[in-house]
Amino acid sequence: MYAVIMAGGGGTRLWPHSRRARPKPFLPLVGSESLLQATVRRLTPLIEPADVFVVADEVQLPLVRQQVPALPADHLLGEPVGRNTAVAVALAALLVERPADEVMVVLPADHRVRDEAAFRAALATAADSAAHGSLVTLGVVPTGPATGYGYIVAAPDEARVPEEDAARRVGRFVEKPSRERAQQLLADQAGVWWNAGIFVWRRDAVLSALERHAPEVIGPLRAGLAAGDPPARIYADLPARSIDYALMEPASVEGGVRVVPVDAGWSDIGDWKALHAELAAALPAGAAGVVAVGRAEDLGSSDILVYSAGGRLVVTVGLRDTIVVDTPDVILVCSAERTQDVRAIVERLAAAKEDEYL
Amino acid sequence: MYAVIMAGGGGTRLWPHSRRARPKPFLPLVGSESLLQATVRRLTPLIEPADVFVVADEVQLPLVRQQVPALPADHLLGEPVGRNTAVAVALAALLVERPADEVMVVLPADHRVRDEAAFRAALATAADSAAHGSLVTLGVVPTGPATGYGYIVAAPDEARVPEEDAARRVGRFVEKPSRERAQQLLADQAGVWWNAGIFVWRRDAVLSALERHAPEVIGPLRAGLAAGDPPARIYADLPARSIDYALMEPASVEGGVRVVPVDAGWSDIGDWKALHAELAAALPAGAAGVVAVGRAEDLGSSDILVYSAGGRLVVTVGLRDTIVVDTPDVILVCSAERTQDVRAIVERLAAAKEDEYL
DSSP states (O other): OEEEEEOOOOOGGGTTTSBTTBOGGGSOOSSSSOHHHHHHHHHTTTSOGGGEEEEEEGGGHHHHHHHOTTSOGGGEEEESSOOHHHHHHHHHHHHSOOOTTSEEEEEESSOEESOHHHHHHHHHHHHHHHHTTOEEEEEEOOSSOOSSSOEEEEOTTOOOOTTTOSSEEEEEEEOSOOHHHHHHHHHHOSSEEEEEEEEEEEHHHHHHHHHHHOHHHHHHHHHHHHHTOOHHHHHHTOOOOOHIIIIIHHHHHTTOEEEEEEOSOEEOOOSHHHHHHHHHTTOOTTOTTEEEESSEEEESOEEEEEEEOSSSEEEEESOEEEEEEEOSSEEEEEEGGGGGGHHHHHHHHHHTTOGGGO | OEEEEEOOOOOGGGTTTSBTTBOGGGSOOSSSSOHHHHHHHHHTTTSOGGGEEEEEEGGGHHHHHHHOTTSOGGGEEEESSOOHHHHHHHHHHHHSOOOTTSEEEEEESSOEESOHHHHHHHHHHHHHHHHTTOEEEEEEOOSSOOSSSOEEEEOTTOOOOTTTOSSEEEEEEEOSOOHHHHHHHHHHOSSEEEEEEEEEEEHHHHHHHHHHHOHHHHHHHHHHHHHTOOHHHHHHTOOOOOHIIIIIHHHHHTTOEEEEEEOSOEEOOOSHHHHHHHHHTTOOTTOTTEEEESSEEEESOEEEEEEEOSSSEEEEESOEEEEEEEOSSEEEEEEGGGGGGHHHHHHHHHHTTOGGGO
């Protein structure tokens, strides 16, 4: 059993703390470890660092090496450019030469999990199911009608057969829904989970599923690698596809996908509001939701996150539902209801070629 | 006619931009001039720099000299410690050796005036009245029931006699009122103004009024100066009294105080909310009250002030009625309804001996 951690992606919704040069997986957002470091550590003892691989933008490989020195140097796979998760998965499935029937766990590098033992137990259950040949995904037990995640819905007509396989068959994947649709999903279905982008499968199973459902991804990639083409040339023509869209959705239609529920205090820390919720959960009673990271003073605020990574004193007075982020060169002050719009600010700065802030 | 500008006071409500080492009068809050520079300039041509004196904390005299080099060096009067306005006025009345019947104008260094010609015209009218021996104060025509200012109420039984004196007799001074009391004052009275702390009187008139109403201030001050005592020793025992409390209120009871109304777009820029109002008045239509000083980007906010004096990019998203102030070592984010509480934060930092932030 081995793990492939995907450490790509810009993470622009945690800007200005997350930057191109140091994106979200490399930041210590909760506690002193970076999210990548926590991702590697929480796999042990189920999967030791000697069996962990990381796919990242090639410019970030020195940072990966620095943060996770326990990984063998040839376990770091660099991409010349991000082409989304289907390409990253295909690259790892092709390049990491493990036995065909060995189970491969694929996980993003930028998640937070509170109950790590429960998380590993779910992975172990998923690995058992995957050993039979299924493509298995973890399904996070929902805590509310979130609109920031895709949903996984169990096949409605399936009688669960725990003797044979602890995982349930997936009926379909639902893309990020509206609030109303999310509420409806939770009300209608017994088997509904959040899609955490965590997958467990045999190496031969994912390779043959990619050949079947995503030949436009794995075909040119395999051919380019076999020909020894430069990575930049191979990637230039590859289509950017998510693994959900390219593989899991079509495979689920054919009944080949299973889901293992996990209830382990999972969060993808998708934006500043999610980080606030994560950190506020650890506050003592009476703290009024006032979370401060770094040097901060508050007078009479409630439900705020002050994240001071710039070394300055941040003073807040009488705020509600507000995020304040201080970095050495940028300060963000954002309504907690608008944290998804931080991405739009990053896009505006990119359009204006203000690269120093990206 | 000569002017005495009082440049003392901490201005903690404009913290963290206003600091002990560079308090409010020395900051360019509106435009490129500091408030002190603007105060000197707006007096001309009525009063030229050669006839302007400044009273300030002695540690601030180099800053005064640097900002207003046109003032003769011996026109700068340093105080070893702030003892409020009655002491500052008495010091200037004693030390500045002008003829007894010359008119002295006393003004704070930290106000903003939009219509400078109207302001000078009011001072000239006040000087005419003062020449007859009255203690004259400017009364700012109120634009609403402000609670941050004291009020001046005309004597109710006075028939105005413009032939004799353009100024009206003052009935009483009202300390900073509650909102309800302020509304009542404006509804009840025809002659009600804000007290701007701007005074016009003959040198002999103010000296004799101080002897009569504030002997505990001018007595020890005069004696200490005559004896050549060190300023620190003289000031150590002086009582801190405001000129309103020590002189104007008792003198008004005796009928010796007059008021000249002024409607010149005056503001004392008493806190961040007042500065926001001052700067927002110059916004184009459709700006939604979003004022930015320095490098700033906004998405969907309304009625905010972003004051970036730290050289960083300040990004705001979806805020309402909020003040954001960036300085090199402190960031303040404050509800616009709570800007008066900034002082409490400064007091808390002072109590904690966090002198670097004061």
